[in-house]
Amino acid sequence: xxxxxxxxTKNRLRNLLRYTDExxxxxxxxxxxxxxxxxxxxHEFQVVGLEGIETALDDETWIRIHRLRESRPPDHxxxxxxxxxxxxxxxxxxxxxxVAERVLNLAIEEISDLAEAGLVPDPGDIMRPVGVDKxxxxxxxxxxxxxxxxxxxxxxxxxxxxxWTNWAEVERLRRRSIDxxxxxxxx
Numbered sequence: 001x002x003x004x005x006x007x008x009t010k011n012r013l014r015n016l017l018r019y020t021d022e023x024x025x026x027x028x029x030x031x032x033x034x035x036x037x038x039x040x041x042x043h044e045f046q047v048v049g050l051e052g053i054e055t056a057l058d059d060e061t062w063i064r065i066h067r068l069r070e071s072r073p074p075d076h077x078x079x080x081x082x083x084x085x086x087x088x089x090x091x092x093x094x095x096x097x098x099v100a101e102r103v104l105n106l107a108i109e110e111i112s113d114l115a116e117a118g119l120v121p122d123p124g125d126i127m128r129p130v131g132v133d134k135x136x137x138x139x140x141x142x143x144x145x146x147x148x149x150x151x152x153x154x155x156x157x158x159x160x161x162x163x164w165t166n167w168a169e170v171e172r173l174r175r176r177s178i179d180x181x182x183x184x185x186x187x
Contacts, residue, residue, distance in 0.1 A: 011059060040183045050177040065181050068174055074163040080156060083146075092171035095160050098153070101145045105129060111142050119148050 034041040047053050052066035073090050086096045106114075114120045125143040146153060 008059070015059070042180070042183075047177075047180055050180065051174050052177045053180065065177075065184060067181055068178050070175060070178065071167070071171060073171075074167050076159050076163075077155070079152075080159075083156075092168040092175060095164060095168070098146055098156055100147075101143055103141055103143050105139050105141050107139055111140055114142065114144075120144065121148060 044055060047063075048055055052068045054064040056062060057064060073086070073096070076084060080098070082102060083098045084096050085099055087094065090096070111120065111126055115123075115126075120126065120142055125145070127141050128137060129139065129141045
C-alpha cells in the first residue's frame with residue numbers, strides 16, 4: 001500500500017474543498033440526491049473498462065472520455081445481396097434478418113435448374129415479366145421463398161453465429177461508451 005505524504009493529503013483535501021465550493025456555487029443549492037438532478041450522473045463501476053473511457057489517471061484527472069463512432073456490421077457474402085434486412089439502423093442487439101421472399105428475373109435455364117432442385121416447387125411462382133410481349137420470353141420472373149432454401153438459410157445462420165455475433169459482442173460495449181459520451185456531452 002502506498003503511503004500518502006502530508007503534501008499529497010493536503011492537495012487532495014484542497015481539491016475536495018474546491019469541488020465542494022463549485023457545487024455550492026450552483027444557485028447555492030445543495031444536492032442530496034444526484035438521481036433527481038438534470039446533470040449526468042453515473043457510478044464508476046458502470047464505465048470502468050469501457051472502450052474510450054479512462055479513469056483515475058492522476059490526482060487532477062479522474063476521467064477521460066474519447067469520442068467513438070459506431071462501426072458497421074461485417075460484410076456478408078454477396079449471395080445474400082437483396083435478401084438482407086438490417087432494419088432502419090443496424091443494431092448489435094438484433095441480428096439482421098433475411099426477407100421471406102424475393103422476386104428475381106432469371107434465364108429460363110436457371111429457373112429450370114431451380115425447379116429441378118426443388119427450390120421452386122410451385123409453378124405459380126414462375127411468371128412472365130410485366131411489359132414483355134413475347135409468349136415465351138428468354139427470361140422470366142420467379143418468386144423465391146426463403147422457406148424453400150434450407151442450405152441458403154444455413155449459410156446465413158453461419159454468418160450470424162460467426163462474424164456478426166463476434167462484431168455484436170464488441171459493438172455492444174462500444175455503443176455503451178458512445179451512449180455514455182452522449183449523456184456527458186449532450187448536443
